[in-house]
Amino acid sequence: MTLLADLLNTVFERRHRRETPAAAEDGRPLTELARALVGSAGETSGLALAREILTRFAALDDDAKLTFFHDIAATMNIDPEAVRTTLDEYERNPSKESYRAFTVAAEPARQELIRRLNRVPGATEILVNMRADLLRLGRNEPELQALDLDLRHLFASWFNRGFLVLRPISWESPAHILEKIIAYEAVHAIDSWDDLRRRLEPADRRCFAFFHPSMPDEPLIFVEVALTKGIPGSVQTLLAEDRAAMPAEEADTAVFYSISNCQAGLASISFGNSLIKQVAADLSSELSGLNTFVTLSPIPGLTTWLQKEGIDWDVDAPDAMRAQAAHYLLNAKSRGGLPFDPVARFHLGNGAIVHAVHADADISDKGRAQSGGTMVNYLYDLSKVAQNHENFANTRQIVASTEVEALANSFDKTPKQER
Structure with a gap:
């Protein structure tokens, strides 16, 4: 089973490397690229954006990494009013549609950012290292704790025993x-x-x-x-x-x-x-x-x-x-x-x-x-x-x-x- 898992993983990564062409460097600020990735509808363009974000993040110094964390923590947070409104609607009229609206409002956009970054082959390890940076740099930053909870939430699923x-x-x-x-x-x-x-x-x-x-x-x-x-x-x-x-x-x-x-x-x-x-x-x-x-x-x-x-x-x-x-x-x-x-x-x-x-x-x-x-x-x-x-x-x-x-x-x- 271990050999099979290794072979499948290798084939998967090679296939995606062939299918995803390298893109020219995008000159926009990193935080703007992050917002563009969350709003992207195309798979190929999304992978190119995600790859550039991961590459550029890895090259940042600690101050720039901390600035990036603060930005996505603040600008990709939940909208409390939208959460309250959709929850009230679900309580009044519980349905598939009202529940979906509530779950969308209750999930911060930065969770979707992390998921989309993880579509790049090899990104999981980079994201684990990114969280290590967050824990190291944001230890005394209460406003970053919610961002860490988002990463923990996703990692708990990605790294479950199965x-x-x-x-x-x-x-x-x-x-x-x-x-x-x-x-x-x-x-x-x-x-x-x-x-x-x-x-x-x-x-x-x-x-x-x-x-x-x-x-x-x-x-x-x-x-x-x-x-x-x-x-x-x-x-x-x-x-x-x-x-x-x-x-x-x-x-x-x-x-x-x-x-x-x-x-x-x-x-x-x-x-x-x-x-x-x-x-x-x-x-x-x-x-x-x-x-x-x-x-x-x-x-x-x-x-x-x-x-x-x-x-x-x-x-x-x-x-x-x-x-x-x-x-x-x-x-x-x-x-x-x-x-x-x-x-x-x-x-x-x-x-x-x-x-x-x-x-x-x-x-x-x-x-x-x-x-x-x-x-x-x-x-x-x-x-x-x-x-x-x-x-x-x-x-x-x-x-x-x-x-x-x-x-x-x-x-x-x-x-x-x-x-």
């Missing part, structure tokens, strides 16, 4: 893909090709990534997996240079020890849930001896929260670090009642449970700085993830093992100097 292709990444994968795995690794840095090889080549190591047919050379998200006997409590043990590999058939546990999102422009477009469940299903089919699926996850917000709460922490006090981490994972909440920790929000939202907390599990500089070296196993019980997900989504209920609950209850919040 369009994604799961591919295994191995040491035999193309070099340009392997280079991107090194570059995009966000949890445990890959510091050399030998390091990458240790993560991909042994029989008890796996890596999987989601790709989109419109971006066949760009992984969207990938997960690194260790096949082990038992549940590990140290990432250094998993990644040790001198570790002895074992036959995959002897493993009883699949450990998701690194999950990295690759595209800044797809922030808030969720792939991780589908990725973990698909990989777990595929590994279960391949290896009948696997009966446990866990993560070995960082706790990136722990030391920040401890400092904010005025709580002392000491990497040389492992029992105290574990208790602090357990309390943090189960009880530190944001205003909306969600866990303070972003990794916890992700895995608990997927239906996992907090299974075990380990001290001295990541002794790298990064690991000590963000969590005092502690890490956590989130357990994916495939028979219960759906119910856990529902409970977490509806009531913010966090499910944890009795061991983690006991650790959290043993937490002493008293500042060190007052004990």
Whole structure:
């Protein structure tokens, strides 16, 4: 299926390159070209306009990009009066025509602009990068948040699970893909090709990534997996240079020890849930001896929260670090009642449970700085993830093992100097 998708995508792009002749450069301002594209009725002229907009946008400096974003956010917005009028008419006389009039009024023209830009072969990746620019440049620009919501709305449809292709990444994968795995690794840095090889080549190591047919050379998200006997409590043990590999058939546990999102422009477009469940299903089919699926996850917000709460922490006090981490994972909440920790929000939202907390599990500089070296196993019980997900989504209920609950209850919040 992957080969077929690649072939169809290649044929599609080549066909459109043949059918769409190059046009002379249009001297109009970029924002005027954008408005002309939305009003264009011809397919060929529309493709030429879209291609020129994308080409010229990519060449802009940051100030000019921000100006372009502000212009389309303001001039291609909805007309509130038209929305009110058409909604009133739909309420008075609900029909196909009145509903269509309302939906047209309620959708800003910039959504149609983005759709028309995406008709150009290869434009999807450019638009993802455009949103990365918007997030980077417009972080403190409230008036651009609605524009970002439009992009998120469209990307959520274009990048839904039905369009994604799961591919295994191995040491035999193309070099340009392997280079991107090194570059995009966000949890445990890959510091050399030998390091990458240790993560991909042994029989008890796996890596999987989601790709989109419109971006066949760009992984969207990938997960690194260790096949082990038992549940590990140290990432250094998993990644040790001198570790002895074992036959995959002897493993009883699949450990998701690194999950990295690759595209800044797809922030808030969720792939991780589908990725973990698909990989777990595929590994279960391949290896009948696997009966446990866990993560070995960082706790990136722990030391920040401890400092904010005025709580002392000491990497040389492992029992105290574990208790602090357990309390943090189960009880530190944001205003909306969600866990303070972003990794916890992700895995608990997927239906996992907090299974075990380990001290001295990541002794790298990064690991000590963000969590005092502690890490956590989130357990994916495939028979219960759906119910856990529902409970977490509806009531913010966090499910944890009795061991983690006991650790959290043993937490002493008293500042060190007052004990």
